[in-house]
Amino acid sequence: xxxxxxxxxxxxxxxxxxxxxxxxxxxxxxxxxxxxxxxxxxxxxxxxxxxxxxxxxxxxxxxxxxxxxxxxxxxxxxxxxxxxxxxxxxxxxxxxxxxxxxxxxxxxxxx
Amino acid sequence: xxxxxxxxxxxxxxxxxxxxxxxxxxxxxxxxxxxxxxxxxxxxxxxxxxxxxxxxxxxxxxxxxxxxxxxxxxxxxxxxxxxxxxxxxxxxxxxxxxxxxxxxxxxxxxxxxxxxxxxxxxxxxxxxxxxxxxxxxxxxxxxxxxxxxxxxxxxxxxxxxxxxxxxxxxxxxxxxxxxxxxxxxxxxxxxxxxxxxxxxxxxxxxxxxxxxxxxxxxxxxxxxxxxxxxxxxxxxxxxxxxxxxxxxxxxxxxxxxxxxxxxxxxxxxxxxxxxxxxxxxxxxxxxxxxxxxxxxxxxxxxxxxxxxxxxxxxxxxxxxxxxxxxxxxxxxxxxxxxxxxxxxxxxxxxxxxxxxxxxxxxxxxxxxxxxxxxxxxxxxxxxxxxxxxxxxxxxxxxxxxxxxxxxxxxxxxxxxxxxxxxxxxxxxxxxxxxxxxxxxxxxxxxxxxxxxxxxxxxxxxxxxxxxxxxxxxxxxxxxxxxxxxxxxxxxxxxxxxxxxxxxxxxxxxxxxxxxxxxxxxxxxxxxxxxxxxxxxxxxxxxxxxxxxxxxxxxxxxxxxxxxxxxxxxxxxxxxxxxxxxxxxxxxxxxxxxxxxxxxxxxxxxxxxxxxxxxxxxxxxxxxxxxxxxxxxxxxxxxxxxxxxxxxxxxxxxxxxxxxxxxxxxxxxxxxxxxxxxxxxxxxxxxxxxxxxxxxxxxxxxxxxxxxxxxxxxxxxxxxxxxxxxxxxxxxxxxxxxxxxxxxxxxxxxxxxxxxxxxxxxxxxxxxxxxxxxxxxxxxxxxxxxxxxxxxxxxxxxxxxxxxxxxxxxxxxxxxxxxxxxxxxxxxx
Numbered sequence: 001x002x003x004x005x006x007x008x009x010x011x012x013x014x015x016x017x018x019x020x021x022x023x024x025x026x027x028x029x030x031x032x033x034x035x036x037x038x039x040x041x042x043x044x045x046x047x048x049x050x051x052x053x054x055x056x057x058x059x060x061x062x063x064x065x066x067x068x069x070x071x072x073x074x075x076x077x078x079x080x081x082x083x084x085x086x087x088x089x090x091x092x093x094x095x096x097x098x099x100x101x102x103x104x105x106x107x108x109x110x111x
Numbered sequence: 112x113x114x115x116x117x118x119x120x121x122x123x124x125x126x127x128x129x130x131x132x133x134x135x136x137x138x139x140x141x142x143x144x145x146x147x148x149x150x151x152x153x154x155x156x157x158x159x160x161x162x163x164x165x166x167x168x169x170x171x172x173x174x175x176x177x178x179x180x181x182x183x184x185x186x187x188x189x190x191x192x193x194x195x196x197x198x199x200x201x202x203x204x205x206x207x208x209x210x211x212x213x214x215x216x217x218x219x220x221x222x223x224x225x226x227x228x229x230x231x232x233x234x235x236x237x238x239x240x241x242x243x244x245x246x247x248x249x250x251x252x253x254x255x256x257x258x259x260x261x262x263x264x265x266x267x268x269x270x271x272x273x274x275x276x277x278x279x280x281x282x283x284x285x286x287x288x289x290x291x292x293x294x295x296x297x298x299x300x301x302x303x304x305x306x307x308x309x310x311x312x313x314x315x316x317x318x319x320x321x322x323x324x325x326x327x328x329x330x331x332x333x334x335x336x337x338x339x340x341x342x343x344x345x346x347x348x349x350x351x352x353x354x355x356x357x358x359x360x361x362x363x364x365x366x367x368x369x370x371x372x373x374x375x376x377x378x379x380x381x382x383x384x385x386x387x388x389x390x391x392x393x394x395x396x397x398x399x400x401x402x403x404x405x406x407x408x409x410x411x412x413x414x415x416x417x418x419x420x421x422x423x424x425x426x427x428x429x430x431x432x433x434x435x436x437x438x439x440x441x442x443x444x445x446x447x448x449x450x451x452x453x454x455x456x457x458x459x460x461x462x463x464x465x466x467x468x469x470x471x472x473x474x475x476x477x478x479x480x481x482x483x484x485x486x487x488x489x490x491x492x493x494x495x496x497x498x499x500x501x502x503x504x505x506x507x508x509x510x511x512x513x514x515x516x517x518x519x520x521x522x523x524x525x526x527x528x529x530x531x532x533x534x535x536x537x538x539x540x541x542x543x544x545x546x547x548x549x550x551x552x553x554x555x556x557x558x559x560x561x562x563x564x565x566x567x568x569x570x571x572x573x574x575x576x577x578x579x580x581x582x583x584x585x586x587x588x589x590x591x592x593x594x595x596x597x598x599x600x601x602x603x604x605x606x607x608x609x610x611x612x613x614x615x616x617x618x619x620x621x622x623x624x625x626x627x628x629x630x631x632x633x634x635x636x637x638x639x640x641x642x643x644x645x646x647x648x649x650x651x652x653x654x655x656x657x658x659x660x661x662x663x664x665x666x667x668x669x670x671x672x673x674x675x676x677x678x679x680x681x682x683x684x685x686x687x688x689x690x691x692x693x694x695x696x697x698x699x700x701x702x703x704x705x706x707x708x709x710x711x712x713x714x715x716x717x718x719x720x721x722x723x724x725x726x727x728x729x730x731x732x733x734x735x736x737x738x739x740x741x742x743x744x745x746x747x748x749x750x751x752x753x754x755x756x757x758x759x760x761x762x763x764x765x766x767x768x769x770x771x772x773x774x775x776x777x778x779x780x781x782x783x784x785x786x787x788x789x790x791x792x793x794x795x796x797x798x799x800x801x802x803x804x805x806x807x808x809x810x811x812x813x814x815x816x817x818x819x820x821x822x823x824x825x826x827x828x829x830x831x832x833x834x835x836x837x838x839x840x841x842x843x844x845x846x847x848x849x850x851x852x853x854x855x856x857x858x859x860x861x862x863x864x865x866x867x868x869x870x871x872x873x874x875x876x877x878x879x880x881x882x883x884x885x886x887x888x889x890x891x892x893x894x895x896x897x898x899x900x901x902x903x904x905x906x907x908x909x910x911x912x913x914x915x916x917x918x919x920x921x922x923x924x925x926x927x928x929x930x931x932x933x934x935x936x937x938x939x
C-alpha cells in the first residue's frame with residue numbers, strides 16, 4: 001500500500017541520516033528511562049496539598065463549605081484520573097505498531 | 112446564611128394582621144420577599160373572596176394602561192422604566208389614579224378621533240386638487256366650434272339618437288393598482304364612446320389611515336351620451352374611485368383650485384394644532400404611566416395575597432399562614448412591627464407546628480446558581496435531604512471533560528466563558544433578549560469549569576486539536592527496538608508495519624509521567640491501547656461515583672435519625688456494590704500493577720464471568736493465588752446482602768411499630784385491611800421521622816403502618832439497586848464512547864482539512880495562500896462540530912450520568928421550592 005506513494009527504498013532517505021548508524025548488537029545511546037516513583041511522589045504531594053492542606057486555608061465565610069468541597073473534589077478527581085493513566089501504562093502488554101516511514105523518521109529524531 | 116449541603120430550616124408561621132394595617136404589612140413583606148403565603152380560602156371561589164372588588168378595579172385600570180401603552184407605542188415613543196423603588200400605594204390613592212387614568216384615556220381617544228377625521232378631509236382635498244390641477248391634455252377643447260372638428264369620432268356612432276354629442280367629463284382618482292383594470296373595463300364596456308386619460312399624481316399623498324405615502328392615478332374621462340355616463344359612474348363606484356365635479360371652463364377650474372388650496376391650508380393648520388395637543392397628552396402619559404403600572408401591579412398582588420387570608424372570629428384581624436425561613440423570622444417580626452406601628456394593635460407572628468412537608472430553600476450565589484439549576488431541573492430536593500449540587504460543581508465538569516478531553520477545544524471553551532464572565536456586569540449584556548445567548552450566558556460559570564477541566568483531561572489524553580505533544584520524552588524507544596531486532600533499511604522497506612515489543616529490553620523505558628505517551632498518536636494500533644485504557648477508566652470512575660452516591664445516603668440517614676437504615680440498607684448496598692464491582696476495579700488495578708508482558712496475560716472479563724457462574728476456564732491463568740476462593744466468597748457475601756436489603760428495614764419497622772404501641776392482634780388485622788386505602792402513609796411511616804427531625808413535630812404516625820406497602824417499596828428499591836448496579840456500571844462506558852468519538856472526529860477533521868493544506872507544494876506562496884481558506888474551514892468546522900455539537904452531546908451525557916446513575920443512589924427529589932411572595936420577579 002505504500003508502494004503507490006514512495007518507491008521501494010534500500011536506504012533511508014539522505015536527509016534523515018543524522019549520525020553514524022548504530023551497529024547491530026551495540027545498544028543504542030539510551031534514552032532517559034522514566035521512573036515510576038518520582039511522578040507518583042510529585043503528583044500525590046501536589047494533589048494532597050490541594051485536597052488535604054488546602055481546606056485549612058479557606059477563609060471563613062458563607063462559602064467556606066462549598067469551597068472546601070470543591071477543593072477536595074477537584075483533588076480527588078484529577079488525581080484519580082492521572083493515576084489511572086499512569087497505571088495503565090506501567091506494564092504494557094503490547095507495543096505500538098508503526099509504519100516504516102515513521103520508524104525511519106522517529107528512530108533518529110527521538111534520541 | 113445556611114450552606115448548600117441541605118435545605119435551610121423552613122418554618123410554618125401564622126401572622127395576625129390587624130385589619131387597618133394588613134395592607135401595609137403585606138406590601139412590606141412583598142418588598143422583602145420573606146414569606147410564601149398559603150391559601151387559607153382554597154374552598155372559596157375567586158368571586159366570593161373578600162377583596163375581589165379591589166382586584167377587579169385594579170384589573171380594569173390595567174386594561175386602560177394597556178390602551179395607553181398601545182397609543183404611546185403607535186406614536187413611536189418609548190416608555191422608560193421608572194426609577195427608584197415605588198411602594199404599593201395606599202387604597203385611598205386608587206380612586207385618584209383611576210380618575211386621572213380615565214381622563215387621560217378619554218382625551219387621547221378624542222384627540223385621536225379628531226386627528227383621523229381631519230386627515231381624511233385633507234386627503235380628499237388634496238386628491239381633488241390633484242385631479243383638477245392635472246394638466247390633462249384635453250383631447251377635446253371646451254369650445255364647441257373648435258371641438259366639432261376634432262370631435263369627429265373615428266368611428267361613426269351607430270344610430271341616430273346619439274347625434275347629441277355633448278361631451279361630459281368624469282374626473283377622479285383611483286388607486287394605481289386598479290388603474291389598468293379600470294381602463295380595460297371602461298374600454299370594454301363603453302366601446303369607444305369615451306376617451307380616458309390616466310395620469311399619476313406627481314407627489315405621493317399621505318394615506319390618512321396608515322400614514323404611508325401612496326400615489327394615486329387621476330383620470331379624466333370624456334364621454335358623450337347619458338347611458339354611457341351612467342355606466343361610467345357605476346364602474347367608478349365599483350372601483351371605489353373618488354369622483355370629483357369637473358368644470359369644463361379653465362378659469363372655473365382655476366377658481367376651484369384656489370379654493371381648494373385655501374381650504375387645505377386651513378385644514379393643515381388645524382391639524383398641526385391637533386397634533387401638538389396630541390403630543391402633549393402623550394408626553395403626560397409617558398411620564399405618568401410607568402410608575403402607575405408598577406404601583407397598580409403591586410397593589411393587585413397585595414390584594415390577591417390578602418384574599419388568601421382568613422378573617423378572625425372577631426373580624427378585627429386577618430390571619431395569614433405561610434412558610435418562612437427560620438433564619439428570617441427575626442426580620443419578619445421587625446417588619447411587621449414597623450408596618451403596624453400606626454395601628455393600635457401590632458401584627459404578631461408565631462411559629463406553628465406543621466404536618467406537611469415544608470418547601471425547600473437553598474440559597475445560591477451567581478456561581479452556584481447554575482449548578483443548583485441543573486440539579487433542580489431533575490427534581491427539587493425533599494426538605495432537608497442531601498443536596499447533590501455542591502459535589503456537582505466539580506464532578507459534572509469533570510465527567511464532561513472526560514468525554515471532551517482536548518487542550519485546544521477546552522481552551523477555546525474556557526476563553527469564551529471567561530469573556531462572558533468578565534463582561535457579565537455590562538448592561539448591554541444583561542438586557543440582551545436573544546434566548547440562545549441567554550442560555551449560554553446563564554451557564555457561563557458552568558462553561559468556565561468545563562473548559563478548565565477539559566484542558567486538564569486534554570493534557571492527560573495528550574491531545575491538542577488531535578495532535579499529541581512531547582512535553583516529556585516518550586517512554587518507547589524505537590531505536591532500541593530497531594537495533595535489537597535488526598531492522599535494517601532493507602528489512603524496513605519490505606515490512607510496511609512493525610510492532611514494538613515491550614518484552615525486548617530497552618524498548619519500553621517506563622510510563623510517561625503525565626498522560627498518554629505520545630508514541631501512541633503515531634501508532635496504527637493506537638485504538639487498541641486507548642480503548643482498553645478508556646474502558647477500564649470508565650468503569651473505575653463509575654464505581655467510584657456510585658459509591659460516593661451511596662455514601663451520601665449515609666448523611667441522609669444520620670440527619671433524619673434513621674439509624675437502622677445504616678445497618679440494614681447502606682451496609683448491604685455497599686457490600687453488594689463493592690463486593691462485585693469494587694472487586695472488578697481491584698482486578699483491573701492488580702493487572703495493571705503486577706502483570707507484565709512476559710507470559711500470556713489473564714483476561715479479566717473471563718474471570719469476572721466465571722465468578723458469577725462459579726466455573727473456571729483452564730486456559731485463563733489466575734491473577735493471584737487463591738483468586739477462586741476469594742471470588743466465590745465475594746459472590747456469596749454479595750448475594751447474601753440482597754435479602755438483608757430486601758427484608759431488613761420492613762421487619763425492623765414492624766418490630767418498632769409493635770414495640771411502640773402494643774395492640775391486640777384483632778385490631779391489627781383490621782388495620783391491614785384498611786391499609787390498602789392509605790396510599791402514602793405507609794411510606795411516610797418509614798420516612799415519617801424526617802418531619803420530626805425537621806423541626807415540625809408531626810403527629811405520631813402510629814396508626815398507619817402496613818407491612819405489605821413497606822415490603823413492596825423495599826422490594827422495588829432492592830431490585831432497582833441491584834440491577835441498577837450492573838446496568839449503571841455499564842452505562843458509565845459512555846465516558847469511553849464519547850471520548851473516542853470526539854478524538855476520532857478531531858483526528859478526521861485534522862487529516863482531511865488541515866493536513867491537506869499543510870502538505871501543499873513547496874513553491875513559495877502556494878501553501879500560504881491556500882492555507883487561509885483551509886484554516887477558515889477548519890476553524891468553522893471545529894467550532895460548529897467539535898465545540899457546539901460535541902459539547903452539547905457531552906453535556907447531555909454527563910447530565911444523564913448525574914441524574915440517573917449518581918442521584919438514584921440517594922436522592923429523592925420530590926420536594927418543592929420555597930417561592931416567597933415578592934414583587935421583584937413580577938416586575939419583568
